[in-house]
Amino acid sequence: MTGWSFGSQIYGSAWSTLALRALFDDxxxxxRWLDILATLAEVQxxxxVIPAENAAAVAKACRAVVLDESFFADVRAGYEATGHSTAGLIQAVRRRSPEAGEWFHFGATVQDVTVSWLMLALDEAREHLLVDLDRAIVAATRLCLEHRDTVKPGRTHGRQGLPITFGFKVAGWLAEMRRHRQRFSEVAARMGVGQLCGGVGSLSALGSRGLEVHQAFCERRGLRPPATSWTISRDVIVEWGHLLVLVAGTADRIGHEIYCLQRDEIDEVREGASREQIGSITMPxxxxxxxxxxxxxLSRVVCANAAALAESLPHAHERDGRAWKVEWHAVLELSMAAGKxxxxxxxLDVDGERMRSNLEASGGQTGSEAVxxxxxxxxxxxTAHGLVHRxxxxxxxxxxxxxxxxxxxSAVxxxxxxxxxxxxxxxxVQTAQCGALVDGVLGQDN
Known part of the structure; x- marks a missing residue:
């Protein structure tokens, strides 16, 4: 049994998509780590920085090694024996390719490799998230158009307030999701940055042409070289996490609304369900x-991990595993959860007749403001308020x-x-502006 959540072969699909799990699995x-190290050796x-013939041997070994159960067992045993996150990997590769072992992972720290990998993985994760976000935007646009004038009760504090339209409600969701899409574009400009700055960020292991080595490595991996080492500057990673807090929060808000509106007593919208879907094994x-x-x-998983990630902002000196290593868990888990x-x-099944029926059930009280x-x-x-209240x-x-x-x-x-x-x-009359507001959202470019 591998647990109830992300790592579970049974329940893992509830917590992430297959595409995102495929990015972050061992x-x-x-x-990808080995591909990065192969590129590093070639550039060096x-x-x-290292002998050319040895560089070729390292690159060949990295790309040829078979990642089977035996390999991962060696890596795990090496980690457990040394307590170092990458020593087991180095030992496993060296056993399989002795000719490459002396120069494998030369001049690069664990963080250099893992952060460069993370930037590449998050770039792909962003694309997966955008696909789903765009699909949600298309669905919300359709609902706005179909239900622009579908009248329903607007509720505040859980009680009927004034009439609105369902399209107006969805337009709020749509506008929010569009803002998230813009935020993904903005954060992309700050991501995609590589890291190959060494032990304290000074590029000391890359020789006199270290900046050129750094730039060549980053460009070959499809990354941008940083202006300076960002070993202890985690703001971009934390920004990514909190962007996903916003995305997951919007999804949770929409989900909670549908959850409430699907109650039998309200029954205005319902999740679409397949024939095979079972709500209860005791109540058919x-x-x-x-x-x-x-x-x-899912939203709580994202928020909790983003909060932990925020704690990584204060770093001590030039490297701080106490702060940085939370990323190994938090970034992956919140990225996978956000994808669901x-x-x-x-x-989504929308019942316009039930919406009107619920509105009429108030006996016209929702018109109190207009009167x-x-x-x-x-x-x-x-004076008018007191009269209508009575x-x-x-x-x-x-x-x-x-x-x-x-x-x-008589007073009226x-x-x-x-x-x-x-x-x-x-x-x-009461909902006339709702349609105009829906049109305004639908007419926006973003």
Whole structure:
């Protein structure tokens, strides 16, 4: 048994996508580390940092080594014996290619290799996340168009407030997701930076042409050389983590809304479900909001790891494993969890008739603001508020329609005719600006 979450062969798909797990699992990560080290040896050979023939042997060994169970057993045993994160890898490669062993991993620290790998992996992770985000944006755009004028109750503090449209609600989700897409573009400009600065960041192991070696290595790996060592500057990594907090938070907000609106008593939207989907093994009728519900734990995983990542900002001196090594866990886990958060909107069942039915169940009380504003022109806002508050209470207590009690009230009748009362209560009048706001979001370029 490998656990209940990310590493589980059974439950791992609940916590990440296959594509993201393939980026961060031991085998693809180790293969990419070795590819990076092969490139490093080749560049060092070209600049005579190490003998050219040995550089070729190292590169060949890195690319030829078979990453089987025996190899990983050797790496694990070496780590457990030495307590060093990469000594086991060096020993395993050296056993398999003695001719390369003396020059393997020459002049580079663990952090040089792992950070360069992380930048490459996060670049791919960003592309995967953008694909799902774009799909969610397309789905939200469709819902805005289809339900621009679908009237429903707007709720505050869990209670019906004023009429809105479902398209207006989704437009808020859409605008937020578009901002996240822009943030991904902005963070991309600060990521993709390599690292090959050595023990204290001074490039001392790369010889007199160290800056050229550094630049050639980065460019060959598709990375940008940094202006200076960022061994202890973790702001870009922390920024990535907190961008995913925003993305996961939006997904959780949408998921929680759907979770609440799917309640039997409300039943305005429902997650799309396949025939095979089971809500309960004891209550066969249940159609549970499985994905909406799961967005909460996923978002919490992202937030918790991002908080841990933020603790890595204060580093001591020129390297600080106490602060840096949290990245080995936090960045991977929050990146994988975030990849599962944007897959909800494509299959969403919307019940416009139920939305209107729920709105009508208020007996017209959701029109209280409109009537108050009509009265305020004659009586003043505070007086109008007190009057409408009294009438709304009377209508609720006697179970009569709000409009009926309004028309019968002498204080209201002295100011407004029946037609003047009924007009602002019309749902189309109250939600007229909702459609314009939806159009505004749909018309934006970002």
């Amino acid at each position: 085998l693809p990560r180790t293969r 050979g070209e600049f005579a 009728h249940k159609r549970n909001p499985e994905l909406s519900e799961h967005l909460g734990p 958060t944007m897959q909800l909107l494509e299959r 108050m504003l009509a009265l305020a022109a004659q009586l003043g806002k505070q 009438i709304a209470g009377e209508a609720a207590n006697c179970g009569r329609p709000f409009c009926t009690v309004l028309v019968e009230d 009748a002295a100011v407004l005719s029946a037609a003047e009362i009924e007009h602002p209560l019309d749902d189309a």
